[in-house]
Amino acid sequence: MKKQQTKKVSAIAATASIITNVVKNKKNLPDCISEYQYKINQEDIPKVQAYCYNILRRYEFYQFIVDALLDKPLKNKDQDIYHLILSGVMLLNEGNLPAHAAINETVNVTKKTKKIWAKNLVNALLRRYQRDQFSLHSAADNNPVSHYCCPEWLLKKIQNTYPDIWQTILKANLQHPPMTLRVNQLMGSRENYLNLLSEENLSAQVCPLTKNGILLEQAVNVEKLPRFSEGAVSVQDSAAQYCAELLNPQADESILDACAAPGGKTLHLFESCPQLAQLIAIDISAKRLEKVQQNITRITPDQQNKFILIAANASDTKHWWNGKQFDRILLDAPCSATGVIRRHPDIKRLRKASDINALLITQQQLLVQLWPTLKKEGLLLYATCSILPEENAQQIKTFLSSHNDAQSVSFDVSWGQPCEYGQQLLPICQSGRNQTDKKNKGNSDGFYYCLLQKK
Structure with a gap:
């Protein structure tokens, strides 16, 4: 008997379902797309990904328009229809389809639901959007939340923290992020890899202010x-590449990478100094550690004995630490991820103002609990992909106030903005016209670094 094939759903139907899952169930976008892939035609997967990222990047804008179109709010149980309308508006606005095709494709999705009433509603609202598009867009642009596509709580935080450049930061968050590579220096030079890219007709340039970074002109699979499967190169934003340069591991040292998954920084530390005695990578998620192992296998299959992977809460040292202190520690702490919104726009749906206090507690616990595991004169690099001072320099100030054996180590770099403690990179698209642009040269994600030494 022939096995019945699962009927595939359209790209716009998949998009609406995925967005509902992110917004209603607070699930991250990559996981939602991964879970839905078997329901989509293979050729539609890139389209669905693009649609989802477009919507989440500008969610507040589309939300404003849909709310203005509706005579009354839909019930919570009808969030699927709400996000179908929202997806249809996106399709009309930036879907590169004729208007009639965009409307028909969106309306057709309602025929496969049990909500018969939704067909006329979706059709009417999308046609009204067509007629009133100019006035609706003008109204959305006059509202800071929908204009900058940023939740109000976060918009106010960024305004208060960066009063002179908050608009620049918020506009940068709406841009598509660059695809940046890190060349494995153990397998060849950056210049050699640029030649390999050129041979494949892939345009690229040196990523400024990094030792091994390359910026692709266009993102590719x-x-x-070239030689990706052999470990010659990894995908890693330029801001994250500063980690290994700042921690600067040395031969025969024992290194701890706390909160290590997916392992990009772990492998960069090893590539920087393969003569390390050992590198222990800890992550609270055993599933995410599988990705670390995959990267180790791809990049350095013959040196796997140098790595020890541990699934544990890094701050709960009594369950994983054997008492032997580390020469250097990387603490890439859990954070609000407000520096990588352009790369992960679902953050704006997943984070809320009340999350920050819980994150501050976690960050301070990690600093306090990991400090005893560091040798005297050892170095700990504290890092976040946040642009909020309370998670960064203020955290270090709190830690130093209760640890007399700790001191902040200054580092002479030409990127970022100096803080009371450490250095802050902002996610600003560069034009090279002002001092802020020059200090953030290279179009990196938002990142914070502070180097601490034990006296």
Whole structure:
């Protein structure tokens, strides 16, 4: 008997369902797309990904328009229809389809639901959007939340923290992020890899202010990158590449990478100094540690004995630490991720103002609990992908006030903005016109670094 094939759903139907899952169930976008892939035609997967990222990047804008179109709010149980309308508006606005095709494709999705009433509603609202698009857009642009596509709580925080450049930061968050590579220096030079890219007709340039970074002109599937499967190169934003340069591991040292998954920084530390005695990578998620192992296998299959992977809460040292202190520690702490919104726009749906206090507690616990595991004169690099001072320099100030054996170590770099403690990179798209642009040269994600030494 022939096995019945699962009927595939349209790209716009999949998009509406995925967005509902992110917004209603607070699930991250990559996981939602991964869970839904078997329901989508293979050729539609890139389209669905693009649609989802477009919507989440500008969710407040589309939300404003849909709310203005509706005579009364839909019930909570009808969030699927709400996000179908929202997806249809996006399709009309930036879907590169004729208007009639965009409307028909969106309306057709309602025929496969049990909500018969939704067909006329979706059709009417999308046609009204067509007629009133100019006035609706003008109204949305006059509202800071919908204009900058940022939740109000976060918009106010960024305004208060960066009064001179808050608009620049918020506009940068709406841009598509660059695809940046890190060349494995154990397998060849950056210049050699640029030649390999050129041979494949992939345009790229040196990523400024990094030792091994390359900026691609256009993003491509990693399978198209020369020798990617052999470990010659990894995808990693330039801001994250500063980690290994700042921690600067040395031969025969024992290194701890706390909160290590997915392992990009772990492997960069090893590439920087393969003569390390050992590198212990800890993450609270055993599933995410599988990705670390995959990266180790791809990049350095013959040196796997140098790595020890532990699934544990890094701050709960009594359950994983054997008492032997580390020479250097990387603490890439859990954070609000407000520096990587352009790369992960679902953050704006997943984070809320009340999350910050819980994160501050976690960050301070990690600092306090990991400090005893560091040798005297050892170094701990505290890092976040946040642009909020309370998670960064203020955390270090709190820690130093209760630890007399700790001191902040200054580092001479030409990127970022100096803080009371450490250095802050902002997610600003560069034009090279002002001092802020020069200090953030290279179009990196938002990142914070502070180097601490034990006296």
